[in-house]
Amino acid sequence: MSVIPAELKYSKTHEWVKEEDGLFVIGLTDYAQSELGDIVFINLPEEGDEVSVGEAFSDVESVKAVSDVYSPVSGVVAEINEELQDNPALVNEDPYGAWLIKVRDVTEQEELLDAAGYEKVVAEEEA
Amino acid sequence: MKLLFERSRKGRQCCILPPCDVETAAFDESLLRKAPLHLPEISEVDLGRHYTELAKQTHGVNDGFYPLGSCTMKYNPRIDEEAAALPGFTGIHPLQEPESVQGAMEVLYETEQLLKEITGMDAMTFQPAAGAHGEYTGLLLIRSYHLHNGNKERNKIIVPDSAHGTNPASASMAGFEVISVKSDENGGVDLDALRAAVGPDTAGLMLTNPNTVGLFDPNILKITEIVHQAGGLCYYDGANLNAVMGHVRPGDLGFDCVHLNLHKTFAAPHGGGGPGSGPVGCKEFLTQFMPAPLVKKEEDHFEFFVPENSMGRVKSFYGNFLVVVKALTYIRTLGKEGIPEASAGAVLNANYLMKKLSGVYDMAFDTLCMHEFVMTLQRQAHEKGVTAMDVAKRLLDFGIHPPTMYFPLIVHEALMVEPTETESPETLDEAAGIFLKIMEEADTDPESLHQAPHSCPIGRPDEVTAARKPVLRYQF
Numbered sequence: 001m002s003v004i005p006a007e008l009k010y011s012k013t014h015e016w017v018k019e020e021d022g023l024f025v026i027g028l029t030d031y032a033q034s035e036l037g038d039i040v041f042i043n044l045p046e047e048g049d050e051v052s053v054g055e056a057f058s059d060v061e062s063v064k065a066v067s068d069v070y071s072p073v074s075g076v077v078a079e080i081n082e083e084l085q086d087n088p089a090l091v092n093e094d095p096y097g098a099w100l101i102k103v104r105d106v107t108e109q110e111e112l113l114d115a116a117g118y119e120k121v122v123a124e125e126e127a
Numbered sequence: 128m129k130l131l132f133e134r135s136r137k138g139r140q141c142c143i144l145p146p147c148d149v150e151t152a153a154f155d156e157s158l159l160r161k162a163p164l165h166l167p168e169i170s171e172v173d174l175g176r177h178y179t180e181l182a183k184q185t186h187g188v189n190d191g192f193y194p195l196g197s198c199t200m201k202y203n204p205r206i207d208e209e210a211a212a213l214p215g216f217t218g219i220h221p222l223q224e225p226e227s228v229q230g231a232m233e234v235l236y237e238t239e240q241l242l243k244e245i246t247g248m249d250a251m252t253f254q255p256a257a258g259a260h261g262e263y264t265g266l267l268l269i270r271s272y273h274l275h276n277g278n279k280e281r282n283k284i285i286v287p288d289s290a291h292g293t294n295p296a297s298a299s300m301a302g303f304e305v306i307s308v309k310s311d312e313n314g315g316v317d318l319d320a321l322r323a324a325v326g327p328d329t330a331g332l333m334l335t336n337p338n339t340v341g342l343f344d345p346n347i348l349k350i351t352e353i354v355h356q357a358g359g360l361c362y363y364d365g366a367n368l369n370a371v372m373g374h375v376r377p378g379d380l381g382f383d384c385v386h387l388n389l390h391k392t393f394a395a396p397h398g399g400g401g402p403g404s405g406p407v408g409c410k411e412f413l414t415q416f417m418p419a420p421l422v423k424k425e426e427d428h429f430e431f432f433v434p435e436n437s438m439g440r441v442k443s444f445y446g447n448f449l450v451v452v453k454a455l456t457y458i459r460t461l462g463k464e465g466i467p468e469a470s471a472g473a474v475l476n477a478n479y480l481m482k483k484l485s486g487v488y489d490m491a492f493d494t495l496c497m498h499e500f501v502m503t504l505q506r507q508a509h510e511k512g513v514t515a516m517d518v519a520k521r522l523l524d525f526g527i528h529p530p531t532m533y534f535p536l537i538v539h540e541a542l543m544v545e546p547t548e549t550e551s552p553e554t555l556d557e558a559a560g561i562f563l564k565i566m567e568e569a570d571t572d573p574e575s576l577h578q579a580p581h582s583c584p585i586g587r588p589d590e591v592t593a594a595r596k597p598v599l600r601y602q603f
Contacts, residue, residue, distance in 0.1 A: 035539075038590075038591040040591060040594035040595050041594070041595075061594070063590045063591060063594060064533045065292075065533065065534075065536055066292075067536075088595070089591075089595070126505075126509075
């Protein structure tokens with residue numbers, strides 16, 4: 001059973017979101033990392049790049065496949081998690097600690113799910 | 128086993144060169160290497176043994192059943208090889224005068240006529256080196272067409288989410304933006320999602336039919352109509368033509384251009400790095416943009432020509448010519464009756480094997496399939512901890528090449544099985560028995576499955592380290 005912390009918000013496409021000091025922190029959920037399998041490479045945007053709701057801002061390569069990561073918000077990339085460039089496995093080890101990007105100047109966000117809502121999404125996918 | 132570089136001994140060699148009987152010319156000092164080349168020095172017998180040892184560790188169609196879904200690993204008839212080895216084909220040079228290579232030009236012309244008939248297209252080029260190169264060339268045709276008509280805003284290519292990964296990659300390479308549309312619950316294109324995706328910026332649609340889950344999309348005429356009405360063109364990815372050749376023609380389904388994989392559908396060998404051949408065909412209105420040169424027949428004489436608005440060359444000379452010779456031999460050997468029969472056999476074999484495995488293995492889609500079918504091990508993964516990877520690895524112990532794993536992405540724990548038409552009922556029965564036995568082992572001895580294969584020189588290579596910290600060359 002995958003871990004779904006109660007204090008975070010979620011997208012249907014398996015990203016988690018946390019508001020912190022005016023920034024939106026985005027990462028991949030535990031379910032996403034377990035479905036992807038061992039991650040070998042993460043392609044992140046650059047600071048200052050714009051991200052838009054529902055559009056891919058990153059792609060993640062695992063031993064199984066390459067998958068897009070979609071942005072749940074529109075805004076500007078304030079910071080990327082440099083550590084992932086050298087050690088993408090951190091997302092497998094600690095999905096809620098290993099954030100991907102932090103976004104500033106958010107103008108729009110998709111309707112995010114709470115933990116209970118996201119749990120239903122995961123249950124449906126597993127059915 | 129030891130690498131060639133590890134077997135290398137200074138001064139040892141394969142060939143004894145005759146003394147030089149022409150005048151030697153010295154290179155300018157500035158052009159000479161400072162350090163010697165790192166080349167292995169090895170005797171002929173050691174070299175031969177090295178490659179024989181490698182060959183023993185591989186699995187090819189000649190070794191056994193090879194149901195690698197989406198790859199059409201059919202048997203490649205010997206007669207194709209014999210034709211391609213004729214000295215009249217192997218001993219010519221692409222820069223020879225056309226008058227001296229009329230036979231080779233006739234091969235290109237003749238194969239073009241046959242493939243035009245099979246696909247319902249009006250012209251075909253053999254330049255693309257393989258499938259993805261064909262996709263790229265086909266997309267350049269679409270691009271040329273829109274630019275020629277002054278529609279440079281048509282820059283989006285629609286690709287279903289079940290497509291081969293090469294489709295979105297080729298579209299990006301050709302300068303398009305990729306729009307993904309979802310599949311419906313039957314694995315086909317969701318018509319509403321397609322209607323919502325098309326518009327004045329649509330350049331075209333890329334579609335594989337039968338698709339990557341082995342199903343023929345029943346809405347195909349509707350799909351091509353929606354795209355055409357929006358002003359886009361329809362591209363047929365011929366990767367799965369093996370299921371329908373001689374039965375259905377992409378040209379009659381509304382497709383404007385198509386690529387074929389001669390190295391799959393038309394029985395030229397593949398795997399191990401090629402060479403492939405990915406000819407691209409198109410309808411009359413696109414022929415002006417085709418890569419050059421093409422071959423035409425004037426009375427009983429063959430000539431090269433360049434179409435009016437040709438995009439130029441996409442590869443040197445005429446593509447992988449000898450693969451075309453193999454495909455021509457294959458088509459002419461099977462003939463008008465044999466080609467559709469081959470497809471019918473591919474579909475029959477896939478359904479036969481699927482039926483034998485149903486009940487024990489869960490099928491991703493509960494319906495008749497075309498040339499391949501997709502199973503999902505999701506239930507077994509949850510209940511027993513046995514994954515698609517475990518089953519695939521265990522098959523190696525029985526001399527069967529695993530099916531394609533974890534593809535298509537829309538199916539969890541996927542195993543995609545394509546038996547092809549060249550397998551006998553006995554082979555299929557034997558394979559079915561092994562698949563079923565492995566699932567019994569999942570109950571009785573799951574641990575052994577996790578450790579499989581037990582009989583291969585390499586069991587479970589560390590793919591993660593290989594991808595994260597690749598060693599790409601020999602460390603001298």
